[in-house]
Amino acid sequence: MNSRPYNPDIAGRDLKYYIFDWDDNILRMPTFIHLQRRTPDGGWRDHLVSTSLFSVVRNDTENYRPPDGDWEKAFVEFRDFGNVSESKFLKDASEAIDRLQSGLEKPPPSFNTFKKSLIEGRIFAIVTARGHRPETLREGVRMFIDKVLTPLEKREMILNLRGYTVLFDGKDVNDGRTDEDVFEKYLDLNRYHAVANPDFMKYVKVTGAASAGPQNSEIRKQFAIVDFLDHIFGILERVGASRPVSVGFSDDDPGNVRSVMDFIRKNLSRRFPSVKFVVYDTSDPSIDKGRKIVVSGQMTLPLASSAVPSPA
Numbered sequence: 001m002n003s004r005p006y007n008p009d010i011a012g013r014d015l016k017y018y019i020f021d022w023d024d025n026i027l028r029m030p031t032f033i034h035l036q037r038r039t040p041d042g043g044w045r046d047h048l049v050s051t052s053l054f055s056v057v058r059n060d061t062e063n064y065r066p067p068d069g070d071w072e073k074a075f076v077e078f079r080d081f082g083n084v085s086e087s088k089f090l091k092d093a094s095e096a097i098d099r100l101q102s103g104l105e106k107p108p109p110s111f112n113t114f115k116k117s118l119i120e121g122r123i124f125a126i127v128t129a130r131g132h133r134p135e136t137l138r139e140g141v142r143m144f145i146d147k148v149l150t151p152l153e154k155r156e157m158i159l160n161l162r163g164y165t166v167l168f169d170g171k172d173v174n175d176g177r178t179d180e181d182v183f184e185k186y187l188d189l190n191r192y193h194a195v196a197n198p199d200f201m202k203y204v205k206v207t208g209a210a211s212a213g214p215q216n217s218e219i220r221k222q223f224a225i226v227d228f229l230d231h232i233f234g235i236l237e238r239v240g241a242s243r244p245v246s247v248g249f250s251d252d253d254p255g256n257v258r259s260v261m262d263f264i265r266k267n268l269s270r271r272f273p274s275v276k277f278v279v280y281d282t283s284d285p286s287i288d289k290g291r292k293i294v295v296s297g298q299m300t301l302p303l304a305s306s307a308v309p310s311p312a
Helices: 008-012 051-057 088-101 111-119 134-148 151-168 179-189 198-204 214-239 254-271
Strands: 015-020 032-038 044-050 124-128 191-194 245-251 275-281 291-296
Touching: 008 151, 015 111, 015 214, 032 051, 044 051, 088 134, 111 134, 111 151, 124 134, 124 214, 134 179, 134 191, 151 179, 191 214, 198 214, 214 245, 214 254, 245 254, 254 275, 254 291
Parallel strands: 015 124, 015 245, 124 191, 245 275
Antiparallel strands: 032 044, 275 291
16 A cells, blocks of 8 residues: 555546446445236236346336326335435445445446545546435445445545645645545445436426336436536546547446447537547346447546545
8 A cells, every 4th residue: 555645646647437327336226116017818926126126128018007197106115204214225225335345246347447446536426316315325335435445445535536636626635624524425425326316307397298208217317327427527628638538338138238328429419519428238148247348538547446536
């Protein structure tokens, strides 16, 4: 470990950022969608569906439907009720981490990449089809750090974050901020978008067809991606950084992957022509880290090899 109170190697790192889906990508959550499934005699029977299976059957309206035609009833486990400390999301995240650490499950495709991005202090976005409040997802990230990172890894993260402070904010490393202050600022810099959350829908002014049905989470995720990119470039403009930028998106839902790739080609590559966009299709759990697809951009450095500046 470097003896200085910050990591001076930050100055040589490239600007690389990540957008992570959560379920079956970072963690395999024990959360179920409540559906009804058609029976052989033409009736309907209540049927619980995992997030991974839902990505397969969600467009099969002949055999699956939400209870009483109400998608809110289908996704009741994916919403917040009460305060954050009572969140089922946090309970499920804790259980998912415990199962990984006990060896009962193999880490999902983006688990280690997410862990590495945290240690290196990369700015990231969580973009999920869930309906939680941003503070719920933020607390989920905090829990991940608390339960997954070792004390040595947490210290390395703080040294990296202080390195970004010295490099991009021009502050003395002994500016009086505690490690907890630096950590909180880092958590605040990231984006937490659950695109089925009512406040998120108001924020992006999604109306009509784009606000109804689970398939339109693809459209909402596009808004979340643009928000994150605007956020990143606002930071880069503030700190005066002028290096090549690379952004990676990972998702286990093939529909979301196709939608994002199409959105990048038709929209984002024109609006952000200097950015290298890389998509990781993590729908096949047998492929470590998912299938990497470079959608646009000219950078050749691998996305997972370098850290992302975080002017914490």
